[in-house]
Amino acid sequence: MSFERSRQLVIVGGGPAGMAAAISARAAGVEEVTVIDERPHLGGQIYKQFAAGWKVLDPRRAGKEFVRGRRVIEEAERCGAEVMPGSVVWGIWGDRVAVYREGGDAGVIVAGRIILAPGAYDRPVAFPGWTLPGVMTAGGAQSLVKAQRVIPGRRILMAGSGPLILAFSAQIHRYGANVVAVCEAAPFPGPRRMLDLAAAAPGNFDLLADGLGYMSYLARKRVPYRYSHMIVRAEGKDEVERAVIARVDEQWRPVPGTEQSIDVDTICVGYGFFPSIELSRVIGAQHVYDEDLGGHVPVRDRWMRTTQPGVFAAGDGTGVAGSHVALEEGSIAGIAAAMELGKVTEAEADHLARPKRERLARLERFRSALNKTYPVGPGVYELASPETVVCRCEEVTAAEILDSLVADSSDPNGVKSITRAGMGLCQGRNCQRQIAALIARHAGKKIDELPVFTPRPPVKPVPIDLIAEERPEEAWITEVG
Amino acid sequence: MDRRLPTHGDVSRGETITIEVDGEPMAAHLGETVAGALMAEGRRVFRETFRRSRPRGLYCGMGVCFDCLVVIDGQPNNRACMTYVTDGMKVATQKGWGE
Numbered sequence: 001m002s003f004e005r006s007r008q009l010v011i012v013g014g015g016p017a018g019m020a021a022a023i024s025a026r027a028a029g030v031e032e033v034t035v036i037d038e039r040p041h042l043g044g045q046i047y048k049q050f051a052a053g054w055k056v057l058d059p060r061r062a063g064k065e066f067v068r069g070r071r072v073i074e075e076a077e078r079c080g081a082e083v084m085p086g087s088v089v090w091g092i093w094g095d096r097v098a099v100y101r102e103g104g105d106a107g108v109i110v111a112g113r114i115i116l117a118p119g120a121y122d123r124p125v126a127f128p129g130w131t132l133p134g135v136m137t138a139g140g141a142q143s144l145v146k147a148q149r150v151i152p153g154r155r156i157l158m159a160g161s162g163p164l165i166l167a168f169s170a171q172i173h174r175y176g177a178n179v180v181a182v183c184e185a186a187p188f189p190g191p192r193r194m195l196d197l198a199a200a201a202p203g204n205f206d207l208l209a210d211g212l213g214y215m216s217y218l219a220r221k222r223v224p225y226r227y228s229h230m231i232v233r234a235e236g237k238d239e240v241e242r243a244v245i246a247r248v249d250e251q252w253r254p255v256p257g258t259e260q261s262i263d264v265d266t267i268c269v270g271y272g273f274f275p276s277i278e279l280s281r282v283i284g285a286q287h288v289y290d291e292d293l294g295g296h297v298p299v300r301d302r303w304m305r306t307t308q309p310g311v312f313a314a315g316d317g318t319g320v321a322g323s324h325v326a327l328e329e330g331s332i333a334g335i336a337a338a339m340e341l342g343k344v345t346e347a348e349a350d351h352l353a354r355p356k357r358e359r360l361a362r363l364e365r366f367r368s369a370l371n372k373t374y375p376v377g378p379g380v381y382e383l384a385s386p387e388t389v390v391c392r393c394e395e396v397t398a399a400e401i402l403d404s405l406v407a408d409s410s411d412p413n414g415v416k417s418i419t420r421a422g423m424g425l426c427q428g429r430n431c432q433r434q435i436a437a438l439i440a441r442h443a444g445k446k447i448d449e450l451p452v453f454t455p456r457p458p459v460k461p462v463p464i465d466l467i468a469e470e471r472p473e474e475a476w477i478t479e480v481g
Numbered sequence: 482m483d484r485r486l487p488t489h490g491d492v493s494r495g496e497t498i499t500i501e502v503d504g505e506p507m508a509a510h511l512g513e514t515v516a517g518a519l520m521a522e523g524r525r526v527f528r529e530t531f532r533r534s535r536p537r538g539l540y541c542g543m544g545v546c547f548d549c550l551v552v553i554d555g556q557p558n559n560r561a562c563m564t565y566v567t568d569g570m571k572v573a574t575q576k577g578w579g580e
Contacts, residue, residue, distance in 0.1 A: 038544060038563075045543055051565055053495025053512025061491035121545045131548075133525040133538030140542025140562070148517035149486040149494070152539070153525075176486040238536045239525055392540070392548060395532040425547035425558075461547070 003107030008032040009337050010097050010109050011081075012089045012279060013117035015044020016323045017315025019076035020330030021115045021337070026079040028338030028352065033081035034109060036099060038460075040085050042073045044119055045139065046323045048147050049073065063146075063171075065323075072327070091457025092283050095310060100462040113310050113337040116280055117330060120273035120294060120316035124430040126390045126398070127383035128233045130269070134240030138168045138270025145172040152177075153266030157243045159183040159231035160270030162374040163211055168270060170214035173221060180264055182218065183229040183245055185252050185271070186374045193373045200369035203362040207324070232259065232383055234267055243267050252377025271380055273320040278427070278459035280317070281452075283308045289448035292371040293319030295433055296452065302357075303336035303349075304329055312337060325363050328356045381437035381447075390438070391431040393424020401438055410443040411451050412436050425461050428453050485521050498568040509566045516542065516549050516561035519572070527551050527561055531577035552579050 009030050011018045014037030022035050035042070041049050047069025050056060059067055077083070086102040097114065100106040122137035129135065134153055138160055141152050151172075156179050158169040165184065173179045189197075197208065218225060226245070232254055233244040247258035273294055277287065280298040285306035287296040297319040304312045314333040315326035332353050339349040384390055386399035396419045404418040412435050415421055421435055422428035432453050440447045488494065495511030500518065509518035516539045519527065526536040527549050540548040542562050549561040554571050557579025561572075573579075 040565075050492055051512040051514075053510065053565075055493045055495075056491070057493060058491045061489070121543060122541060124546075131535065131537060131540075133527070133536055136539055137541050137543075140539065143542050144517060144520065144539070145486070148513055148521075149488055149492070150513075150517050150521045151484045151486060152520055154484075239538075389533075392537075392546065395530055395535070426545060429545055 002105060004110070005107075006032075006110040006112075007034045007082075008112040008341055009034070009115065010111035010113075011035045011115045011117060012097070013037060013044065013119055013315070013317065014039070014042040014076075014083065014085070015117060015119050015315065015326065016046060016072065017119075017317070017326040017330035017333070018044070018115070018117035019072050020327045021117060021312075021314060021334035022076055022081040023072075023079045024331040024334030024352070025115075025338050026081055026334075028335050028349070029343035030334075030338050030341055033079075034084060035076070035081050036084045036087050036089055036097075038086070038088050042076055042083060042085070043069055045143070047073060048143060050147060088460045088462060089279065090460050090462045092279055092311075098457070106462070111310075112341055113312070115304075115330075115333045115337060116298075116306075116311065116313040116317060117315045117326075117333075118276035118279060118317035120275045120320050121429065122269070123271045123274050123294070123380075124434065125269055125271055125380055125383065126388055126431075126434050127231060128385050128388050129235055129240070131389050131392055132234050132236055132240050133238070134236065134265055135234050135267045135269065138165055138268040139273075141266075141268040142168040142172055145175050145177055149175065152268070153240070153264070154178060155180050155264040156266040156268060157181055157183065157231065157245075157262055157264045158268050158270065159185075159229075159243075159245070160268075160272070161185040161376070162270075162272050163370060164272070165270040166211065166214050166218075168268070169223065170217045173218070173223060179218075179223050181224045181226060181262065183226045183231060185230045185248055185377060185380070186227065187250060188227040189373050196369045196372060197366075200365040204366040207366060230254065230379070230383075231267055231269065235261075240265055240267055248377070248379055250377065252379030253382065254379070272376065273316060274429070274433070275317045275320055276429075277317065278429075278455060280306060280311075280313055281455035282457055282459060283311055285311065285313075290319065291376050293321070296448075303339070304333035305336065310340070321363070321367055325360060325367070328360045328363070331356050332360075381434060382441070384434070384438070390434050391419075391421035391424060393426050393430070394420040394422075396421035396431075398438055401435055402442055405439065405442065408443070410439050410445060412439060412453055413451060415439065416453060422453055427459065427461075483521060484523060498566065500566050500568075500570045500572055502572045503574055511566070511568075513566050514562055515551060515553065515559075515564045515566055515570075515572055518566050519561065526574065528575035529577065550575050550579070
């Protein structure tokens with residue numbers, strides 16, 4: 001029921017970054033490469049494939065991303081890397097990677113080098129009614145419509161900010177979903193922002209063209225695009241029956257008296273993404289805070305090395321920048337791992353990485369122009385009322401969180417132990433930052449001045465008897481004495 | 482009630498199977514997740530929470546939030562968004578921790 005083996009390189013995550021890392025590491029001469037992913041297939045979220053049972057009749061009509069993804073997936077499958085699908089990495093101790101395979105067995109892979117490519121998830125935004133069935137993430141809705149061809153409801157409000165709420169709205173409408181309106185929290189980008197974007201466009205024409213294409217599509221279909229508007233409340237008894245939206249200022253704070261009720265049964269929320277940093281935190285790598293990259297992100301050098309020796313990180317899990325960036329970063333991490341494993345010299349690695357670095361620099365220009373157009377407003381953290389459940393898993397309200405603050409403490413860990421907020425099955429992924437924001441506002445501090453939840457394995461729920469049986473940390477503890 | 486979209490010839494759905502939802506037979510297609518099959522029939526309430534007995538459904542759709550928990554073949558706490566339907570599968574909406 002349990003295994004222990006060694007591999008030269010273990011890659012956590014089979015999305016764009018993880019696949020690119022496997023391909024480039026194999027090409028640079030690393031013999032033993034293992035890619036571990038929770039899903040049944042390579043591809044991650046963006047390149048999610050149709051599950052077994054579906055027939056793809058015409059791949060070109062299944063979309064540009066699908067075709068691009070198919071190409072990378074096929075290359076990754078052919079590159080000679082081992083793939084462990086349906087598997088969760090629930091902890092890392094030194095070079096010991098603890099894996100649980102769905103269906104029962106579990107074990108440890110002792111890794112020469114580790115590349116973390118865990119990806120990202122939709123930024124959770126607590127507002128009154130956000131736990132009602134019918135409120136879902138924009139990413140979740142897009143995946144339901146695209147990969148399952150099922151609509152989440154009959155009348156859909158899209159609410160969020162940035163290029164993805166635009167893309168997702170146009171995409172699901174094109175598949176046949178009824179998008180009633182799109183709320184963009186940011187103001188209409190004025191001429192200056194437009195010029196910034198245009199200036200960063202050379203070499204990024206396809207990205208800019210995609211955006212303009214989505215905009216003109218929604219305009220043609222007469223889907224109202226409401227700039228400077230946010231969802232402030234979802235109403236309904238057991239499911240969403242109405243959405244209340246409001247005009248917001250530049251800080252994303254609702255302007256009093258501008259509330260408006262819209263008759264919808266579904267609200268898709270997409271204010272960007274949070275990187276999955278559970279594993280980079282568990283290994284003790286250093287992080288910095290950048291709101292526009294999605295929050296705390298691991299510090300890396302030009303070879304994608306974290307501050308923890310032997311561990312690299314690439315893709316959206318290191319700061320949300322999209323699949324194009326993830327592919328280049330993953331490639332560089334794979335080359336760098338090969339270099340550290342002695343398969344290529346530093347000069348050879350530099351030569352291999354150069355074109356990827358050039359593409360990254362070009363993409364970076366475009367991304368920073370986009371971030372300036374769609375900065376995250378602090379109002380995103382202020383929508384919950386005292387009665388709003390902030391920790392979805394343990395059903396802890398904003399008021400309960402603030403009431404639990406002892407004296408002048410502003411440590412979210414104290415809140416966690418008193419209220420259980422952040423101790424549920426999602427392990428704080430949905431509430432941690434929102435709790436920190438609540439406390440920060442209460443204490444008159446900045447979010448990044450507050451301590452974060454102490455990361456502890458398992459980073460994803462696994463059967464408790466497996467952990468008890470495995471004790472992957474024991475060998476490590478003996479080693480380091 | 483069907484909320485499945487026409488596929489426009491780019492893909493085709495898997496064969497039709499029958500699952501059981503809270504004791505009632507329900508049609509589904511191979512290749513659909515439990516969440517997809519339930520949403521397709523307009524069933525959006527998947528469970529009732531343990532503390533406040535409030536309805537919950539599909540939220541993140543990618544295995545992160547653990548809000549879409551259902552009982553499958555007698556086993557509670559399965560993520561409907563990460564579990565694929567099989568013929569004869571018994572799905573039940575979950576109350577609390579389902580025990």
